[in-house]
Amino acid sequence: MEGGRRITVSPRPCCGRRVLAKKRQRRGGGVDGFVNSVKKLQRREISSRRDRGFSMSDAQERFRNIRLQEEYDTHDPKGTSSLVLPFLRKRSKIIEIVAAQDIVFALAQSGVCAAFSRETNQRICFLNVSPDEVIRSLFYNKNNDSLITVSVYASDSYSSLKCRSTRIEYVRRGMPDAGFALFESESLKWPGFVEFDDVNGKVLTYSAQDSLYKVFDLKNYTMLYSILDKNVQEIKISPGIMLLIFSKASSYVPLKILSIEDGTVLKSFNHLLHRNRKVDFIEQFNEKLLVKQENENLQILDVRNFELTEVSRTEYMTPSAFIFLYENQLFLTFKNRTVDVWNFRGEVVTSFEDHLLWHPDCNTNNIYITSDQDLIISYCKADSDDLLPEGNAGSINISNILTGKCLAKIRASNSFPMGKDCTCSDTDNCSGTACNSRKQTLASRIRSTVTEALEDITALFYDEERNEIYTGNRHGLVHVWSN
Template structure:
């Protein structure tokens, strides 16, 4: 999964940076990435063509299979009033044969793909509002991050529950995490599957703490009121300090033990807002308002600049650790860049549905060869109202930008006419077109080859061959 930061703000907010690594890299990750790039460059067109054809075949006959509902007035009758109402799905996580769906109101439900029935709700008390989910592959458990009405929804509480217990319908068998930490606003907790770490921030004493994701033991602490932000990258952390008028102090630390690897200051344009500072291995990306993108190699301080007309500030990033590339999202468009500041890929027929670039509607496969997104069914209809028609689920090749497959209501209806009629699935009925409307969350289960989507009605749909 990706480093996922959950803030203690009373209102949920989505992070700007998402890291696309679904599996933990080995120690030789950097070397492996170079070798993968070399293999990709010397591979024959036939091999690459086979991979693309394989992806096309995988998604060619995909259809709507099941429908689950996170809303149950009877089961949720004891919850807070606003949690009893229907609300959109904001997050979907799959663990083996269980699908977890979290609604914006804070209700989380677990569904079995074996029985195709709801197993249980994960809210342990009537005033528990679950804010986010994280599947810990190290111990096959689900971590829930919640706020409680009894604490005025101002402090984060974490709990880990083995997936096996949830499968048995006993989600209360979990135990709390980080109980000694005060995670009140503006505190946060961040889960980093790439490095196998958890980062917490207690605003009460301005202390950052790093825990081991395997057993949740404390590794080290960082207490410094001048630290304004911390960014996590494979093997390292970037500490961003309070800005001076024309520079910003930075430190690079080892993620394993907190050892300072490098300290330096980066020069800034006076009176210009910093749009972002991001760290990717040895590359530092800095962008100020109205200025060029700067890519600094922190090993030798070699600086590369990309014109502000070529690289405009994106609304979100996805770093591709396996490929040594990164994706940017801006105005519903996706692009792939390398760290020489060169545009690698522009995607065809891949106009994102949501203008705010909701990364919950985007999935990058673990091999980082495919991007699955909720898009406009017709890329030429960018000015149409989102309520006018259903969107499509697009599967595209990251390196070529080619659209390999598209799940679109019209195409599905042509294949099987009666699928256009209401299809009963558990309690509710949805047509193909309805299932492709207002998708607010998307997840691809690579083990089962299934796509899960959630919509504004709190429904979860399963798409599979």
């Protein structure tokens, strides 16, 4: 998977990190669908941490006592916000969660984005600063500690993307309108897009009316260089390089590899294709090029020496999504609710136990990969032992990527609110004053039962610094799972 994110122009956001300017999101299969559906995980997968790696036992201990602790609501029933558009005032599902420092940002499908404080457990503000603003996606820019929102506006007939940067400190003060506009000179109408690349610290924009790509510095938003070529069909980003895919000829596709820093052409070549076969995907992973055509074998090409490895189409069927793990030189494939880990010799190295994803369409909003790339946290189908008679809740599974072993699980049958003031081992049956007081406080804030909180989860985020999992559901509620 590349390091980009594209978002569509429509009141309904897409799942990807590349933001496209178009009227409606395309559903179903196809190269655009599954390639772009997982781009939002890029910053989570490859961001660096000081304390890299922890053992399996450490991971089990870290998640052992996680319980439902808080509940936030993105709905504004009293009309205290300045939201005017009717669909913004309606309750809708959470489609994206981002955490930065002590603030949790939750974006609803309607286009409403709310910010919540983990210190006060109160809603700070809405990020929508205009009455007709529909926010499509969020991006936390760690380079300058700001949140970038990508929006469309009713006054513009939702026809073009507008970006705004707001410092986290301003959000904390309840001043979302203190931000400033980005890329105002760019025409980001369909099929234009903006793509945020946290790996290389770059932003890629595409103006369709000019067939012009521009690369900006993510630190200060200055333009670095541009690419003008009407024959470029797609650009894929990976660490240090960009892959330019040109219009396909009858039996080959022209490709160029550019330096991400200055746009210098590093390599230019043609890749042979089978005639009259649709291209499922072309992806670049460092020196490896992955090419898959319909009903053909997967090809893994080393662009340094053009050594070709093929994987039988019966062993590698086109997945609904895949994710590159740059640190481990592996990639994940998602198909039919299952996850497999592959190496670049075309071999499956891991199959996960007890990890049947809840969403059949690989809704990657419900998947988080830790920055060390050793754990995957997913919303999964609960097994028969986890199901309770009063609900149909799923479970939050934490699994080791290299072994496939399920290390921990948050499920309705064993997850109960636990008070921070309680030191006993059986919080639910404790009659101590501190424990009872804590449970009463929790009950006043949390309207959902644990079973209800584990039903219909539509977004998931793991804050690695705070060791907290945030989930959003179809009712617009955000739940905090912490120990």
